[in-house]
Amino acid sequence: MAGIQELRASKIDLHSHYLPSAYREALLKHTGPNPDGFPTPVWNADLHLEAMEQLGIAVSLLSLSSPHIHWGDREAARELARRVNEDGAELVRKYPGKFGLLASLPVPEISDSIAEIKYAMDVLHADGFTLPTHALGVYLGNPCLHDIFDELNTRKAIVALHPNRPTLVPEHVLERLPAPMMEFFFDTTRTVMNLIFTGTLSRFPDITYIIPHAGAFLPVLADRIAPALHMMPSIFGEHTEDAGLDIYASLKGLYYDLAGACLPRQLGNLLQLIGTDHLLYGSDYPYTPADACKSLADGLEGTGLLTDEARCQIYGENALRLFPEL
Secondary structure, three states, rough: OHHHHHHOEEEEEEEEOOOOOHHHHHHHHHHHOOOOOOOOOOOOHHHHHHHHHOEEEEEEEEEEEOOOOOOOHHHHHHHHHHHHHHHHHHHHHHHOEEEEEEEOOOOOOOHHHHHHHHHHHOOOOOOOEEEEEEEEOOEEOHHHHHHHHHHHOOOOOEEEEEEOOOOOOOOOOOOOOOHHOOOOHHHHHHHHHOOOOOOOOOOOHOOOEOOOHHHHHHHHHHHHHHHHHOOOOOHHHHOHHHHHHOOOHHHHHOOOOOOOOOOOOOHHHOOOOOOOEEEEEEOOOOOOOOHHHHHHHHHHHHHHOOOOOHHHHHHHHHHHHHOOOO
């Protein structure tokens, strides 16, 4: 029992965000104070460490949230990626044992992203990368990104996805609802299915993916698409069941963080597809305030869907398997 309590008090947070000054300035320039219809939170390292103490988090892997860093200017995106990655690496150095870094890339720029992969891994010693579900409307399964994925595959990189507001959202439909409430789930689901149906997952098998927010709508959508592969295989193109495409197997090979409100229903749906050895703790701090993070964590503690053994896996054991240096 002591070991279980210790793990509960020393979580590894795979979904938390930092807001370095260069990124905050870019947000104000391109989107104003409420990007995605959601206010940019106050953040600094001291506040983050206080929240970690409150939530029983030993280590937080820092990444950027939405919006993505590319607003149409290639050089500005390249420079911003370098600045935020260096700022993140400095936090890791300044607070040893407290922070890790998931570096950002200026996708969809090919050569610039490959250069940043090399710099982030070889110079900054980043733990992995974060990729938006799309950049400038280019989704991750697009063949134009294959050279980037080839470099990530060669490096056996860990890639955490983060939703981005779609470039096209229907007008006059829930226009006051912030993008994180619905559009983020749509875009996460869209890009993962895109990765599967374009064959990107199978083409680059040495990349490990972390899907945010308990897989969004993937568990439900899988039950709609998988039977269609049997009934209408020709409409899905070359990467169909005949070529070894298996929706359920593809989803089982991914990892999923539990950031956000995944109870009482979403987690149960996800557990029908995957085992607890592929679930990871995520707070989504500071976009989710510390008090709300605590309430969500209490939900994980109290749910009958998880055993104590499963909670130990989620809080740290699975993360340490992916990131043993933590």
